[in-house]
């Protein structure tokens with residue numbers, strides 16, 4: 001199974017389970033995200049949704065380049081990008097707190113998933129970055145738009161996008177992307193983080209999220225996410241992107 005869902009004491013954990021591919025997102029994982037989102041919407045006993053990756057190396061390495069490399073034109077790319085973009089928008093607008101438990105490297109779309117969550121807890125020594133620029137595309141699932149809404153200083157957010165390289169956890173804490181950098185186990189970090197929040201009535205959490213979502217609706221957040229996706233789709237069909245992905249895939253094949 002490419003993803004796992006577990007629930008304990010009101011904490012629903014969605015684990016991307018493709019360790020050998022650095023937890024890259026393929027169509028099956030996308031369906032898993034849809035399933036977990038529907039589950040949260042239909043079950044009042046879910047207090048927190050946690051997103052994490054299997055193993056110790058990676059949180060998520062973004063879209064599965066081997067699977068999505070078959071998409072060539074702007075419209076083909078837009079189909080896949082907007083599908084995941086809609087999923088991330090649903091994730092970002094859930095009524096429960098969402099937590100990215102960043103156990104390992106988070107790059108490309110993996111960084112977008114983490115940015116769409118309300119909170120980012122990051123294991124010390126791990127890295128995350130919007131590396132899409134190295135593939136001659138922008139973020140294509142709405143992650144850039146979420147980043148600009150997350151309260152980072154504008155210059156730091158923009159630099160993170162245009163640097164297109166992984167940043168260390170300590171730097172990500174300094175610039176305000178990561179909320180915690182932890183040393184112990186993932187489980188300990190999560191338990192410590194939600195310890196106080198779990199004593200608060202869920203309707204309070206929902207009310208605060210609604211305050212934020214009202215602002216997003218007023219600022220046409222959904223429309224802006226879709227514009228970002230359209231921009232990425234336009235770049236996707238250029239030769240520079242296909243060459244870069246080809247280089248990644250063939251380099252690996254020669255290993």
Ligand SMILES: CC[C@@H](C(=O)O)C(=O)SCCNC(=O)CCNC(=O)[C@H](O)C(C)(C)COP(=O)(O)OP(=O)(O)OC[C@H]1O[C@@H](n2cnc3c(N)ncnc32)[C@H](O)[C@@H]1OP(=O)(O)O
Nearest residue numbers: 020021022024061062063064065066108109139140141252
């Ligand atoms: C499509 C949406 C777009 C967006 O909107 O954001 C994106 O997400 S674009 C994708 C961006 N992601 C990347 O470019 C990351 C690519 N991966 C890497 O840079 C590296 O794999 C790594 C994550 C830094 C780890 O490097 P390393 O430790 O050297 O491992 P390998 O590179 O040897 O990987 C092992 C294995 O995993 C496969 N892999 C890794 N990432 C992906 C991926 N994103 N898609 C498909 N496959 C991936 C890699 O090909 C290796 O496979 P095998 O050779 O079959 O073992």
